[in-house]
Amino acid sequence: MSDENIENNLNESEINLDEEDEDDELITPQELLEKIEIAWINEKSAPDILEYQGELVDLMMGQIVHMEENLQSIPSNDLRKTVHKMELERIKYIIASYLRCRLQKLEDFTQYMIEEEKKRPLNKKRLSEAELKFAEDYHESIETHFHQLALQHLPPQQDDISKRIIRPNVMGHVFVKVLKPCGTIVNTKDEEVDLSENSIHLLPYQLIAELLNKGDICLI
Amino acid sequence: MEPDELEFIGEKEMIGIIPNFNFDLIHLISGTIGPFRAGLPMHIPIWLAMHLKRQQKCRIVPPNWMEKDLLEDLKEEEKRTANFVKMPDSNFMIVSKLIFAYAAEEVADIEEIKTIIKDIFDTRQAKLRTAMDGFFVEEKTTQFDGSTQVSFTNLTTFEIHSARPFLPYALDLVARLERVCQQQQSNLNETHNSSSHFSSSYY
Structure with missing residues (x-):
């Protein structure tokens, strides 16, 4: 394959991506990466689990596979190979860290997460199928373990599962950066906070959860 | 992070x-x-x-802003103003650190620049500490007029994370103590009705 061909191949990913994403606005790989980075940082900073960005992750994984296939045809002493590989490693790290962070939250607040997820309407689900399955399996094994270890020796009325639920602190303070101006909100001390563009605030998570979900603000 | x-x-x-x-x-x-x-x-x-x-x-x-006079001006401005000054780069400290580590020989007056950047950083850290202090003092003297909200605008990511291990957690703790306090008061009010004890399920 000539050099030009390889370049065209590497470029092709952009076109593919646009086709896959018909119903949404067109997105370049660059924008996709930026969105994933934001999702990653938000997830790391938020006390509760956020909506799973499955579409972004799937698209990016597709990009990575595509790029890796193309790289195989490039000789290993080519600069492009090293550079692309380095970038792929960086992106993979972000995605892995994003997923790991979600799993950590599922492990920490298993029962709470499962119950909340059940309450959410179908279009507002936050966990992916695999994550929900993981949470349920994890919950089951922890319960079995507790039961075998101690709970079976307690009088049944002492074993109230609702007392064992661990909840994330949704009133925990987070640093917020405003991306689009969104008026003012009232904080816990009854003061008005002006959410002007690019301003940074420290607010309880619950107050800004809705704005975060809309993408008008991001966490830092 | x-x-x-x-x-x-x-x-x-x-x-x-x-x-x-x-x-x-x-x-x-x-x-x-x-x-x-x-x-x-x-x-x-x-x-x-x-x-x-x-x-x-x-x-x-080195980036344009990594220049002695420009940084001096920035340092003076940082000292003059009460709020945080916008830094030339949102990852100002990190970029500086990387350049000092990998490309020190490319920067003119590197020692001076290092000192100035350190000064700017120290000034901002001091402001940040005062701001943090304000967060708690304010709690006691609730009625304050004017904007009491501390502005974090223009802080770089690095600086926010330097406040991170302390500030949000301290605020969370204060909020938690307040909640427990309220709960206990309402419990006291209804002690005669029932022997309700507050749930320990709140983390």
């Missing part, structure tokens, strides 16, 4: 380099870079610049 994760994030900033080799465009996922022409300055992400520099394939051009 851990410091190395912050550095990871900072590494995606663009930086100027002068390559000593020729190469065509490279279509990265994060954007197209190149073409590389020996001797001609161009912009690439820092992570790549560090890699090429290590292989002695390029020289790094």
Whole structure:
């Protein structure tokens, strides 16, 4: 394959991506990466689990596979190979860290997460199928373990599962950066906070959860 | 976030380099870079610049703001104003650190610049500490007129994370104690009705 061909191949990913994403606005790989980075940082900073960005992750994984296939045809002493590989490693790290962070939250607040997820309407689900399955399996094994270890020796009325639920602190303070101006909100001390563009605030998570979900603000 | 994760994030900033080799465009996922022409300055992400520099394939051009007079002005402005001054780069400290580590010989007056940057950082840290203090003092003297809300605007990511281990957690703790206090008071009010004890399920 000539050099030009390889370049065209590497470029092709952009076109593919646009086709896959018909119903949404067109997105370049660059924008996709930026969105994933934001999702990653938000997830790391938020006390509760956020909506799973499955579409972004799937698209990016597709990009990575595509790029890796193309790289195989490039000789290993080519600069492009090293550079692309380095970038792929960086992106993979972000995605892995994003997923790991979600799993950590599922492990920490298993029962709470499962119950909340059940309450959410179908279009507002936050966990992916695999994550929900993981949470349920994890919950089951922890319960079995507790039961075998101690709970079976307690009088049944002492074993109230609702007392064992661990909840994330949704009133925990987070640093917020405003991306689009969104008026003012009232904080816990009854003061008005002006959410002007690019301003940074420290607010309880619950107050800004809705704005975060809309993408008008991001966490830092 | 851990410091190395912050550095990871900072590494995606663009930086100027002068390559000593020729190469065509490279279509990265994060954007197209190149073409590389020996001797001609161009912009690439820092992570790549560090890699090429290590292989002695390029020289790094320090960013425009890394210049003695400009930083002096910035330092004075930072001292004059009460709020945080906007830094030339949202990852100011991280970019500086990386350049000092990898391309120290490319920066003119490096020792002075290091000192000035350290001064700016110290001034901002002091402001940040005062701001944090305000958060708690304010709690006691609730009625304050004017805007009591401390402004964090223009803080860089790095600085926010330096406040991170302490500030949000301290605020959370205060809020938690207040909640327990309220709960206990309402419990006291209804002690005669029932022997309700407050649930320990709140973390």
